[in-house]
Amino acid sequence: MEKNPKRYATFPPEVASVAAARRFVGDTLRNWGVDEVDDAMLLTSELVTNAIVHAGTEVEVVCEALGGQVRVEVHDRHQARRIPVPGDQVSGRGLLFPETLAISWGVTYGQGDKQVWFTVPGVSGEKPAPPPPSYEEMVTAPRPSRPTVDELAHRTAQTAQDALGADCVYVLLTEDDADLVLKATSGVRPEGTALEMGLEGATVGGRGVYADLGGSPYNLPALQAAGIRSLVTAPFVIDGRGIGLIIAAARDAAHFNESDVERLQQVADRQAPSLERARLMELERARRGWLGFLAEASSLLAGTLDQQMTMALVSQLIVPRLATWCALFTVRDSGTALPAYAWHADETMVADLRTLLDLLPPAPPPAEPGPWEGFGAAPSEGMPPTAHRVAGDVAHVFPLLARGRSIGMLVVGGPRGARFNRDMLELTEDLAGRAALAIDNARLYEEQSDMSRALQRSLLPPEIPVIPGLDVSVVYEPAGESGEVGGDFYDVFSVGSRWRFAIGDVCGTGPEAASVTGLARQALRILGRENYSIPEVLERLNALILDEGSRARFLTLLHGEVEPREDGSARVTYATAGHPPPLFLTPAGTVTGDDESDLMLGAFPEAEFSVQTVTLGPGHLLLGFTDGVTERRNGDRLLGDDGGLERILAGCAGLGAGAVAARVSRAVRAFSTEPSHDDMAMIVLRIEE
Template identity: 80%
Template sequence: MAVEKNAKTYTTFPPEVASVAAARRFVGETLRGWGVDDVDDAMLLTSELVTNAIVHAGTEVEVVCELVGGQVRVEVHDRHQARRVPVPGDQVSGRGLLFPETLAISWGVTYGQGGKNVWFTVPGIGATEHPPPPPPREEIISAPQAARPTVDQLAQRTAQAAQDILGADCVYVLLADDDAELSLRATAGVRPEGAALEIGLEGAPVGGRGVYADLGGSPYNLPALQAAGIRSLVTAPFTVDGRAIGLLIAASRDPGHFIEADVERLQEIADRQAPSMERARLMELERARRGWLGFLAEASSMLAGTLDQQMTMALVSQLIVPRLATWCAVFTVRDTDLASPAYAWHADETMVADLRTLLEQLPPAPPPAEPGPWEGFTPAPAGDLPETAHRVTGDVAHVFPLLARGRKIGMLVVGGPKGARFTRDALELTEDLAGRAALAIDNARLYEEQADMSRTLQRSLLPPDIPTVPGLDVAVVYEPAGEHSEVGGDFYDVFSVGTRWRFAIGDVCGTGPEAAAVTGLARQALRILGRENHSIPEVLERLNALILDEGTRARFLTLLHGELEDLGEGRFRVTYATAGHPPPLFLSPSGLVKAEEDSDLMLGVFPDATFTVRTEILKPGHLLMGFTDGVTERRRGKQLLGDDGGLERILEGCVDLNAGAVGAKVMRAVRGFSVEPSHDDMALIVLRVEE
């Protein structure tokens, strides 16, 4: 049971119930209660210390947590004085206290008359009190560290220690990566030219140890060392739990420099440092993998943020370069099953043009079924090559199929300079990214195809151009809402019927294919019925019947439909009817705006609907403006643009403007009314009698 006293918390674990899990939980809960964010290292170190106490002491175990001077101090007490603590360098089994040496800011052991305590400190929160004076102690073993060492730092310390102990001219620390390939991580002493980068171990597997006075008899192929004058060496493997993780090599220009005893000395160094380096390597790998997961999440979010196909391919390439490869190329499948280059990017921007030129000269090829090496530039493409093409043609490359919805839509190729090696982690990450990229590219392709069809359909539902009407200045404005992949529900038309002219502006309920079907039906019916000399009310009644005949596929339609008749002397008679649509606004040269209040029933609701005709005379300078409800229902908070005659006030300021200028001014005012994007289509039709 925990008791808090003077910023300390104590707990006791009797031997019969001593539990590593309980100690971890106690430390974790205590530190979190103090507001410490990162408790993982403290819990791991507590596990190690309590385990040692249980195994080696076998007495009651007490754990003490203290928040002192901005640091957390954890002590593990036992009641056995004689049992010493295994520390790094002792010839004992297990890891000893390598974890505290690696993870803690400082640690130590205090021996007293009643037993001993092993302690460590880790970062905490703001200081709560001054550190107390150290307790009396018979012996303190301490290993203060400024920061947790990295793999390369530990490897460098190991190399330096081996050189000092063996008096070698040079020492190499090689560690295996996840592909079991050795890579040079640290050197000490004389570095033969080229040897530091081209150790090139081949032949016997890692694990050999011994003295080699003659490099010709070595199981390892070390041409760089031989060329540098190295004549003898001694090797010892790094092993952890019986598994080889690397190799420690000490070399000399003296053929007889090393003796058999040096093998044991080098092996002792390797055995002492291997657990620390493996621990650091695993932590480094874990951090890298967490970073890759974050990278994939960020990449997925970025790829989901665009539906432009070319932009998506550019984004994929620039996510890969230079994190995972020196260059990247995206190939896509077009009209055949063969893939051709669509985008390429290089870390060296001066080489992008050369890379694209080379890729374009490759013959189209089917995407591969599985990831693997790519030999596209071997042999080099035929034709006129850039002078700098050799900088790319010798590169190492890998190819990944782009699969989306069970189809091969292309392939992704990544490359690096000659001699470069792609690690297994890098290839797996690229393959994962290729899968996400394929779906993003295919989504963008489908969206572009749908958007193109929608634009084509939208154009077919509107008149190709506005006719020239003698004596009238005519202008229209149309702005669909939403994505380009949707067909808007608003439409307009102006057409002749003998010596007269008819106009229409309508709004179909909703958007998409169903709305497009009603729009197409209405526009064609208006023209056909008008040219058959049906009156305005007859046209609306017949169109209402046609929409109702569509049954459940039909959509409601609001419509303003009218006719203009030239009376001579610059005057026009306007005859119009409204079916559920906002009535038109009339503007006189004096700035007076006039509007009707009422509208008849919308089309597609009742079969016996009737429609009232209204008539106005337009004189020179007068204009009529029809509009859809997307204009008046433009919203800013709870206010609509059409509230309290808002549109009428805008139109009042359009005196003496031509039809096009009126439409532009009204739409500027509509857009400026709210910063939010419009959620409804907007259409205007302006008819002004010329003066």
């Protein structure tokens, strides 16, 4: 047999897995040289069948050679589900086979799984002593890992069963909330968890012999149902403080006497220090892990300002690490909390969970954490036929408090019989506080973004007018995530039989820039319709901006007028105030434009503005743009360097205004993969042919 042999295999929860697990155990034991494998294969079939039928989860089978025996373990992922026991099965043989065919067997319960194990004879004969390890092996050999609390509890149960000749032994330990939790068994396992065994009111510290269960202060009806008649108890005590209880039980009445009490107490006293030390070490490791978990949670929650994404992250952090399902409620204007997001570890149950939550009557969120009985208020009508899978779950609620006010509540739940110990509840409460702040931040950001978008829309014309003989197209792309109002704007409006256009760029972003944008856009329209010339409009707008005093922002502006002519051409008059001059494109692909611009608005009261006039024939177009186009950066290069925009525009000859705007926009975005830090606006005016 190979050195320290151990083999693992995992099987899905389906009928075919029983035969596959049986073959795996048989082949493994034969490879190890075990002669009699039929009993092990039969026992494996029974245990895997029980796990699939009663737990319904993925099953792991472990084979391990231990001295002259082979130990086979069957793990499932649902510790709250029962396993059939002798005298209490509704079909099949339950666990009678392990009692009959195995050398020993038992059940061990972990935090999130359960294992049923048995041992059978292994390879017969004495093994030769292994050679002493070399110096290199001694130096490089890994340090032996310390046994866990569950492993120590299991060994304690086996030791006590052997010492007292008991049919079964139960090791129960206290957790931080002083509740007894069943950690390990050796022999018959009763139905239900420790709480269902009637241990809620038991005082840890008692010892004695009970010839009949009717005289036990622990009143264990589950043991009576399994045929147990007598028992003996002894406490685990450290420094005068009870940390748990060990119970040895038998199917015979008066099976134990006072000497059994002493033997059981010796086992308890010998194992108590190791159990407590292992418990404290595991608790310390868990708490260190919780600190890392909270740090990771904080980092993830800080990475998004989307409210729905934040709630989804909270649910995924909680499920399945802390609970089986999670629901988030948010407070609406009425002051009541309504369901906003829900998630379940079993995705097939998410729909039922959400239906039940939607049926709950609106109610204000609680002020303090505590047990949650919300599903009891759900009406019976309208409930899905499978709602019972969720409706009977155990749940706890935590208020979501941010900036001194309630924004909702967090509810976590698990199947009937699940336990939420104090550490888990405290961790969830801490996470709820971080989640509340993240959700509130996302909510405030979304409100601010909505207001910014609404304000930005109000600063742009509702639509571009249809102008006979003129093809017009505009582009506006704010920088970043639209969290602030941009400083770029455009407008096209009629002035009698002529049409005026404008494209401008206010220095900066935010409310101050928006105030200047709104002032400029309205002033352009009012002054233009009062028949002021373009230079006069710019002079008066310059004075209006300067009158704003400290609130004033610099404004660059291209403002012009298009006057269609009977021959199909158009006369264009324009002025530039610190703004990039427009570019003109002929049908042949020739691009022209000025190099000079007058002073920007809002800088000098004595600024004067001159106009340029150009006649555009059919097929000619004008491109006005802001510096977000030409100053698009890629490394140390700008798109406008060396006539970059002119080359792009030259390739647009023969295209309509919309096609030109789209092609230039694509070229600007393709120039750099980095996000733009400046708004981009363009206006294209093309004389139709």
